[in-house]
Amino acid sequence: MMLVDGQSQDTVAALDRGLLYGDGLFETIRFVGGNAPLWARHMQRLAHGCERLRLPAPDPVLLWREALAVTQGIVDAVLRITLTRGIGARGYAMPAVPHVTRIVAAFPLPEIDATAYRDGVRLHLCETRLAEQPLLAGIKHLNRLEQVLARAEWSDPAIAEGVLCDPHGNAISATAANLFAVIGDVPVTPRVHRCGVAGVLRAELLAALPQAQVRDLPLAECLVAGELFLCSSVRGILPVQAVGDRVFAPGPVARAMQAHWRGLGFTWEQA
Amino acid sequence: MMLVDGQSQDTVAALDRGLLYGDGLFETIRFVGGNAPLWARHMQRLAHGCERLRLPAPDPVLLWREALAVTQGIVDAVLRITLTRGIGARGYAMPAVPHVTRIVAAFPLPEIDATAYRDGVRLHLCETRLAEQPLLAGIKHLNRLEQVLARAEWSDPAIAEGVLCDPHGNAISATAANLFAVIGDVPVTPRVHRCGVAGVLRAELLAALPQAQVRDLPLAECLVAGELFLCSSVRGILPVQAVGDRVFAPGPVARAMQAHWRGLGFTWEQA
Numbered sequence: 001m002m003l004v005d006g007q008s009q010d011t012v013a014a015l016d017r018g019l020l021y022g023d024g025l026f027e028t029i030r031f032v033g034g035n036a037p038l039w040a041r042h043m044q045r046l047a048h049g050c051e052r053l054r055l056p057a058p059d060p061v062l063l064w065r066e067a068l069a070v071t072q073g074i075v076d077a078v079l080r081i082t083l084t085r086g087i088g089a090r091g092y093a094m095p096a097v098p099h100v101t102r103i104v105a106a107f108p109l110p111e112i113d114a115t116a117y118r119d120g121v122r123l124h125l126c127e128t129r130l131a132e133q134p135l136l137a138g139i140k141h142l143n144r145l146e147q148v149l150a151r152a153e154w155s156d157p158a159i160a161e162g163v164l165c166d167p168h169g170n171a172i173s174a175t176a177a178n179l180f181a182v183i184g185d186v187p188v189t190p191r192v193h194r195c196g197v198a199g200v201l202r203a204e205l206l207a208a209l210p211q212a213q214v215r216d217l218p219l220a221e222c223l224v225a226g227e228l229f230l231c232s233s234v235r236g237i238l239p240v241q242a243v244g245d246r247v248f249a250p251g252p253v254a255r256a257m258q259a260h261w262r263g264l265g266f267t268w269e270q271a
Numbered sequence: 272m273m274l275v276d277g278q279s280q281d282t283v284a285a286l287d288r289g290l291l292y293g294d295g296l297f298e299t300i301r302f303v304g305g306n307a308p309l310w311a312r313h314m315q316r317l318a319h320g321c322e323r324l325r326l327p328a329p330d331p332v333l334l335w336r337e338a339l340a341v342t343q344g345i346v347d348a349v350l351r352i353t354l355t356r357g358i359g360a361r362g363y364a365m366p367a368v369p370h371v372t373r374i375v376a377a378f379p380l381p382e383i384d385a386t387a388y389r390d391g392v393r394l395h396l397c398e399t400r401l402a403e404q405p406l407l408a409g410i411k412h413l414n415r416l417e418q419v420l421a422r423a424e425w426s427d428p429a430i431a432e433g434v435l436c437d438p439h440g441n442a443i444s445a446t447a448a449n450l451f452a453v454i455g456d457v458p459v460t461p462r463v464h465r466c467g468v469a470g471v472l473r474a475e476l477l478a479a480l481p482q483a484q485v486r487d488l489p490l491a492e493c494l495v496a497g498e499l500f501l502c503s504s505v506r507g508i509l510p511v512q513a514v515g516d517r518v519f520a521p522g523p524v525a526r527a528m529q530a531h532w533r534g535l536g537f538t539w540e541q542a
Contacts, residue, residue, distance in 0.1 A: 002285060002286075004285055009285075010284060010285050010286070011282035011283060011284055011285055012282060012283060012285045012290060013281060013282055014273060014275055014280075014281050014282055014283045014353075014374050014376065015273075015281070015376070016290065017419075018290045019283060019287065019289045019290045019353070019355070019413070020297075020353070020413070020415075021293070021413065021414075021415035021416065021418070021419055022292070022293030022413050022414045022415060022416055023415070023416060023419050026291075053416070053419075053420075054423065078361070080361075082285075082290070082291070084290070085419075090349070090351075090378060090381070091422075091447065092415065092418045092419050092421075092422035092446055092447060093422050093423070094419065094422070094423050103285050105285065105286070107361060110361070128406060129404075131402035131403055131404035131407075132402055132403070132438065133400075133402035133417065135399060135417070135420055136402075136416055136417070136420075141416055142290070142291070142292065142293050142416075143292075143293045143414035143415070143416045144291075144292035144293060144294070144363065144414070145292065145293055145294060145324070145407055145412055145413075145414045146404065146406070146407070147292070147363045148288075148292055148294050148324075148356075148363050148365065149324075149406055149407075150363070151362070151363035151364050151365070152325065152364070152365050167403065175363055176362065176363060
């Protein structure tokens, strides 16, 4: 089910700036049994994104009401909230008074193979590099062609995700998940201030792992890490089994974070 | 008037990948008296963009027919063609068989002050830098948040455009136009293989100026050029009068290119 500006419909204006320029933001939020354990963090990131893009922030109470309406009857749901700068005069200039378009849509959670949580997933090492744009880094904006191109690098269904690097060869993230490496005993996740998205589950894990470091993570260092795992607010914690030829085993930090994930109320996956 | 996939309508699916990810391309084409003098170059760039983004290229004959239909009755029209990867399963992966969404829309040409062509325009020097992404450079894709942010840097209506640099301090373009500088006697336009858009009028001018150089153009060099002008397939040739405090005068190359522009059939502006 889908609401556009509160109305039950499934279309938007063809001249919406979300389509013309990718001028907007989105959130993808997992619901389980009518609740969204990471809702507050999603709202925090969305508000931050609105500030960065100079979009008027939506009322979270209104979003929550619409989210409940569209997810109703779906036990395990993925909610997508999209906000755009709406319709304005032609051209890049922002309208003086933007009329934000608000799309709230729910989908059943895609099936995820339980062995992925137990044994880990295989990753492709992407040739696509993330460009460095500090003005857009961290936020979940609608300009996602880099991710589309990176995801098109493999079609083998046995490969679940890809590792994306910045132009200097630092590992940044997967195409639709953040990355943690355990170096020695220290969990490390890449900085996302020049490229990448500041994932909501990443923020949750950083709060749960006070010893974790947020720093540059050269790919070479990442590939010799003791453990590697992905986190996504839709898919949870996925240990990495392999990046190309390099093999990993699920480790204690990934297992602890899977337990943390389940503790949040996401009971579906069993590692 | 607007056609979406050949139908007279003004909406698209809210789950179109053009809106979800900016997954598509566009062209903005000037029509004058039922003709588009740069049509062939626009079609060439669009086909090249489709190849780069792995989109099936549309039939130019079909596009031409739709363009004539929507511009009918508008003497001076701007046509926007938007192609997106349509609707697919959720996620960044490209659908195996994409159903491209095709939007063909016409607008009356916005009024442009004739003194801009005679005396030149004032430019803002943008703080926003264009990120370097060779995989997307040159093509006119839908990921345009950088241009939106750059254009938001000024609101003074006396300033017509902004100069955008790459992260190394090379001048690249304006927010919605390409840039030529005349250094000594040589017209120079920046390379657009790491960022920027390969403008259709830029290509036309390069063909008309065999002595022109396409190379890196450090901003410092650009600011001491003998002449500076912008080119846009909608607005034509705009001499630059000032970039911030630095003052320029319209020069002979800009005047020659304005004559070339008029020679193409764009008779509206008189420099």
